[in-house]
Amino acid sequence: MVLTGPSRAGKTTVCRAVLEHAAARGIRAAGVLTEDDTAPDGSRLQIVRDLATGERRLLARARSAGQTGPARPTAQGRVEGGGPAAGWTFDGQGVALGQRALRHAMTHGASLLVVDQIGPREFTDEESWTVSFEAVRRGRFDLALMVVNPRVVDQTIERLPRYSIIEVDAETRDELPAHIVARFLPP
Numbered sequence: 001m002v003l004t005g006p007s008r009a010g011k012t013t014v015c016r017a018v019l020e021h022a023a024a025r026g027i028r029a030a031g032v033l034t035e036d037d038t039a040p041d042g043s044r045l046q047i048v049r050d051l052a053t054g055e056r057r058l059l060a061r062a063r064s065a066g067q068t069g070p071a072r073p074t075a076q077g078r079v080e081g082g083g084p085a086a087g088w089t090f091d092g093q094g095v096a097l098g099q100r101a102l103r104h105a106m107t108h109g110a111s112l113l114v115v116d117q118i119g120p121r122e123f124t125d126e127e128s129w130t131v132s133f134e135a136v137r138r139g140r141f142d143l144a145l146m147v148v149n150p151r152v153v154d155q156t157i158e159r160l161p162r163y164s165i166i167e168v169d170a171e172t173r174d175e176l177p178a179h180i181v182a183r184f185l186p187p
Contacts, residue, residue, distance in 0.1 A: 046088070052110070
């Protein structure tokens with residue numbers, strides 16, 4: 001299942017609520033959840049959480065206005081500049097955590113796979129979560145729930161044609177989690 005919608009619509013909120021419902025029913029989850037945070041200096045952060053282990057790492061930091069340039073790795077393992085995610089500086093260790101979590105999910109399975117989120121980088125940068133497509137295709141899950149940036153929904157469906165698309169917005173986000181759990185996860 002593909003969840004999409006505009007920024008701040010509540011896609012991650014839906015995933016978090018589905019995970020809470022699943023945990024209350026003893027359903028095992030795997031994959032990654034990307035949550036917003038704020039740095040002490042006020043800049044926006046994205047934190048990635050491995051759902052199987054609970055490990056969390058910085059995934060990306062919003063760049064300040066005027067900070068541009070070609071993509072390049074830094075000494076700390078970060079990837080900066082250019083490309084479709086030009087507004088963010090990605091942390092190599094956070095990306096690696098997501099890759100490991102998705103590979104582990106693919107080989108070990110779980111009742112619920114969450115991939116939050118697929119964006120333009122997954123179609124242009126091998127140092128992203130491109131493994132998520134293989135995890136969804138090859139993994140053993142009752143439900144694979146993918147958050148997909150609206151700009152790449154068509155490309156995602158080309159790679160995963162049998163997945164349905166659900167639009168998340170302020171009107172649907174609160175009722176979706178219970179519906180998803182009831183319909184797609186075993187009691």
